Amino acid sequence: MGTAIGCVRVSDVTVTIRDVARASGVHVSTVSRTFSAPHMVNAATRSRVLTVAEELGYRPNRAARALTTGRTHNLGLIVADIANPFFPPLIKAAHSAARQRDYHLFVADTDEEPAAEEELIQAFSKQVDGVVLCSPRSSNKALERLAERVPFVVINRRLRGAATVLMDVGHGARLAVEHLAGLGHTRVALITGPAGSWTSAEIRTAAEQVPGVELVVIGPNAPTERGGFAAARRVRDCGATGVLAYNDLVAIGLIEGLADLGLSVPQDVSVVGIDDIVPGRLNRPKLTTVAMPTAAAGRLAVDLLIQEVSATTSLETRLVIRDSTAAPR
Amino acid sequence: MGTAIGCVRVSDVTVTIRDVARASGVHVSTVSRTFSAPHMVNAATRSRVLTVAEELGYRPNRAARALTTGRTHNLGLIVADIANPFFPPLIKAAHSAARQRDYHLFVADTDEEPAAEEELIQAFSKQVDGVVLCSPRSSNKALERLAERVPFVVINRRLRGAATVLMDVGHGARLAVEHLAGLGHTRVALITGPAGSWTSAEIRTAAEQVPGVELVVIGPNAPTERGGFAAARRVRDCGATGVLAYNDLVAIGLIEGLADLGLSVPQDVSVVGIDDIVPGRLNRPKLTTVAMPTAAAGRLAVDLLIQEVSATTSLETRLVIRDSTAAPR
DNA sequence: TTCAAGACTGCAAACAGTTGCACTAAACCT
DNA sequence: AGGTTTAGTGCAACTGTTTGCAGTCTTGAA
Numbered sequence: 001m002g003t004a005i006g007c008v009r010v011s012d013v014t015v016t017i018r019d020v021a022r023a024s025g026v027h028v029s030t031v032s033r034t035f036s037a038p039h040m041v042n043a044a045t046r047s048r049v050l051t052v053a054e055e056l057g058y059r060p061n062r063a064a065r066a067l068t069t070g071r072t073h074n075l076g077l078i079v080a081d082i083a084n085p086f087f088p089p090l091i092k093a094a095h096s097a098a099r100q101r102d103y104h105l106f107v108a109d110t111d112e113e114p115a116a117e118e119e120l121i122q123a124f125s126k127q128v129d130g131v132v133l134c135s136p137r138s139s140n141k142a143l144e145r146l147a148e149r150v151p152f153v154v155i156n157r158r159l160r161g162a163a164t165v166l167m168d169v170g171h172g173a174r175l176a177v178e179h180l181a182g183l184g185h186t187r188v189a190l191i192t193g194p195a196g197s198w199t200s201a202e203i204r205t206a207a208e209q210v211p212g213v214e215l216v217v218i219g220p221n222a223p224t225e226r227g228g229f230a231a232a233r234r235v236r237d238c239g240a241t242g243v244l245a246y247n248d249l250v251a252i253g254l255i256e257g258l259a260d261l262g263l264s265v266p267q268d269v270s271v272v273g274i275d276d277i278v279p280g281r282l283n284r285p286k287l288t289t290v291a292m293p294t295a296a297a298g299r300l301a302v303d304l305l306i307q308e309v310s311a312t313t314s315l316e317t318r319l320v321i322r323d324s325t326a327a328p329r
Numbered sequence: 330m331g332t333a334i335g336c337v338r339v340s341d342v343t344v345t346i347r348d349v350a351r352a353s354g355v356h357v358s359t360v361s362r363t364f365s366a367p368h369m370v371n372a373a374t375r376s377r378v379l380t381v382a383e384e385l386g387y388r389p390n391r392a393a394r395a396l397t398t399g400r401t402h403n404l405g406l407i408v409a410d411i412a413n414p415f416f417p418p419l420i421k422a423a424h425s426a427a428r429q430r431d432y433h434l435f436v437a438d439t440d441e442e443p444a445a446e447e448e449l450i451q452a453f454s455k456q457v458d459g460v461v462l463c464s465p466r467s468s469n470k471a472l473e474r475l476a477e478r479v480p481f482v483v484i485n486r487r488l489r490g491a492a493t494v495l496m497d498v499g500h501g502a503r504l505a506v507e508h509l510a511g512l513g514h515t516r517v518a519l520i521t522g523p524a525g526s527w528t529s530a531e532i533r534t535a536a537e538q539v540p541g542v543e544l545v546v547i548g549p550n551a552p553t554e555r556g557g558f559a560a561a562r563r564v565r566d567c568g569a570t571g572v573l574a575y576n577d578l579v580a581i582g583l584i585e586g587l588a589d590l591g592l593s594v595p596q597d598v599s600v601v602g603i604d605d606i607v608p609g610r611l612n613r614p615k616l617t618t619v620a621m622p623t624a625a626a627g628r629l630a631v632d633l634l635i636q637e638v639s640a641t642t643s644l645e646t647r648l649v650i651r652d653s654t655a656a657p658r
Numbered sequence: 659t660t661c662a663a664g665a666c667t668g669c670a671a672a673c674a675g676t677t678g679c680a681c682t683a684a685a686c687c688t
Numbered sequence: 689a690g691g692t693t694t695a696g697t698g699c700a701a702c703t704g705t706t707t708g709c710a711g712t713c714t715t716g717a718a
Contacts, residue, residue, distance in 0.1 A: 014455075014674090016673090016674055016675080017674065017675060018674080018675095026697075026698090027697065027698050027699080028674090028675080028676095028698095029675095029676080029677075029697075029698065029699080029700095030696085030697060030698080031675095032674095032675065032676060032677085033676090033677090033696095033697090036675090036676075037676095037677095040695085040696075040697095041695095041696070041697080042695080042696055042697085045696080045697085057478075059451065059454065059455060060455075060674085060675075061455045061673095061674050061675065062455060062456055062675095063392040063393075063395050063396060063401065063455065063456060063674085063675090064392075064396055064673075064674035064675040064676090064703090065674080065675055065676075066392050066675090066703090067392060067393055067396065067673095067674080067675070067676085067702090067703040067704065067705095068674095068675060068676040068677075068702070068703045069675090069676065069677095069703090070703085072392065074435075074456075081421070082417050082420050082421040082424065083417045083418050083420075083421045083607075085414065085417075085607060085608075087417075088411050088412045088414075088416075088417050089412050091411050091412075091436070092410070092411040092412045092438055095411065095436065095437060095438050096438070096440075099437075104435050104437075104452065104453070104456065105435060105436060105437070106403075106433050106434065106435055106436075107420070107424065107434060107435075107436040108424060108428075108433070108434070109421055109424050109425070111425075122388065123388075123433070124433070125388065126343075126388060126389075126390045126391060126392065126704095127391055127392060127403075127433065149386075225611060249611075252611050256613065259613075278412075278414060278608055279414075279607055279608040279611045279612075282554060282578075282581050282608045282612065283608075283611065283612070283613070284585065284588075284612070284613055343704095345703090345704055345705085346704065346705065347704080355667075355668090356667065356668050356669080357668095357704090357705080357706095358667075358668065358669080358670095358705095358706080358707075359666085359667060359668080360705095361704095361705060361706060361707085362666095362667090362706090362707090364705095365705085365706075365707095366706095366707095369665090369666075369667090370666070370667080371665080371666060371667085374666080374667085389704085389705075390703095390704055390705070391705095392704085392705095393673090393703075393704035393705045393706090394704080394705055394706075395673090395705090396672090396673040396674065396675090396703095396704080396705070396706085397672070397673050397704090397705055397706040397707075398673090398705085398706065398707095399673085455674095659718100660717100660718090661716105661717090661718085662715100662716090662717085662718100663714100663715085663716085663717100664713100664714080664715075664716095665712100665713085665714075665715095666711105666712085666713085666714100667710105667711085667712080667713100668709105668710090668711080668712095669708105669709085669710080669711095670707100670708100670709095671706105671707090671708090671709105672705100672706085672707085672708100673704100673705085673706085674703100675702105675703090676701105676702085676703085677700100677701090677702090678699105678700100678701095678702105679698105679699085679700095679701105680697105680698085680699080681696105681697085681698080681699095682695105682696090682697085682698100683694100683695090683696090683697105684693105684694085684695080684696100685692100685693080685694075685695090686691100686692080686693070686694090687690105687691085687692080687693090688689105688690095688691090688692100
């Protein structure tokens, strides 16, 4: 303890509150208060303690503090796949919101496995004041049980009893189909996601409600570029001139698949994606898409967590029109 | 304390080692040992304690443990920009390596500000066993000072005294230029990065060493899509038929800029990028690029940190040939 | 049979802070 | 002047866990 094995650290001097107390001639409790309740200590004493602390290089030990206060000033963030372009903007925003209030952020990746999700929440529980869960895959029952161990807020899933941040994909999907209709497309294909996906159902219900367009549902499909690529043939065969894809990756794959069949976008087929991830913006043609407010969701989720308010919010989505949609031939 | 304000938690029962001890009729130290040194406790006692612990839902409190052991089983990871497609694979790999050894990972984003970097290391110091720093921007002096407070390993920067993980861009750049030369390109443009970038210098030196090609250096440029877009005109004017770009974003922007000028890739100009980020793989044409082993770097950095070995490693890069390069007209 | 060596387990002191309570002195109010 | 606040500080107990030391009980060997 103290002396590390292998790589020996030069100065293992860990300055504690007691060192500061001794050096500034006050009791430890006074030092403690200068940091956690400054108004309770005399201005002169306070500044003396502060300078001594500065000199000694003292920094309060948050873990030790957590032991008595019960608040760690840490938050957990659990996503399905850090490397999925959908998440990084969310993570970044969550981190920034957390930092602003002097919280640190644990980030974890479940690799799409529900079991890992529960395991991680458990493991975090004592170490964080709360966790934000993105599109959790665990069962309601499991989540409700876990909610007793640690407060959390859920993004992109309805869960009674837990604070919730939703992004209104349904609205976005309707906008997308209306956009296609407005351009003159009357037959629109919907490339759905995996079977049983909440988002996919949401999109479909909304899309079906747009008057004046005939909707051809193609699916289920893998929510990936390959999934989109594979769907190209069925799109061509169904005679649709406009397509709404489950997400941007699918849209990008689809465009490629269509190109393989000699169809170009947007001349022959118009394609709109969902999510507004970076690769879609850089794609050629630049993807028309439903922008999901991932950054806002991340920020909001940590704010809710920190303020311990239990609300359910639905964030607006919007349609970003770029180059992959045009009037039909 | 205990009772949360605002959102009241149902079961605030935090089961401690003492509860388990009482319920299983042994001393706390025995319970402690069944978890942290199982071989020291009798098999029968151990299993009794374990079942009781399980029943009560006991989980050791890592923060409390850290207080005596000095090891938090937490790691910090600091990157310049979480949302930059270069980093997520690295973060994911680091997380996975950490999890494998039962460590948790704090992730932080400096927003490209050196000050934030130092601030974050400070803030982490008591809470982690070490931090991995990606391409730090802080001064050597600042970093050396910080190294006394917490062990760290640096990715993508040489720093004496600190464990280091490098990715050999130079070698990759040479491979790229050789690839172009092999295709028959004799005049190759190099789109450099920002002035003063270590990577950029590295790339240039290596590229210059390839015999048989005339290198035209264009730069400095912003390391972004816009930077690449803006460089298109100069590429056309210099008469090069092959281009090595500072990174994939620049390459993608460049391809777009060239298209704007009526030049297509790879028919008129061959372009190779560096990094191998997802948007490059999804781009059309699919980008030929120098793959940086970001995942390996993240994983290795974490391993070095945990094992407290102070080495400096250089990871191989390799050339991934896709569709943005071809023989010149 | 005796003694030493293990194998377990308990005791209590850390670890780095926070906080309710008690105490002192000064300031305020009639 | 005497009593009552109030501000500032110290005391000590507490947070959940680890760990060196010492004690007890077996076991094995001489």
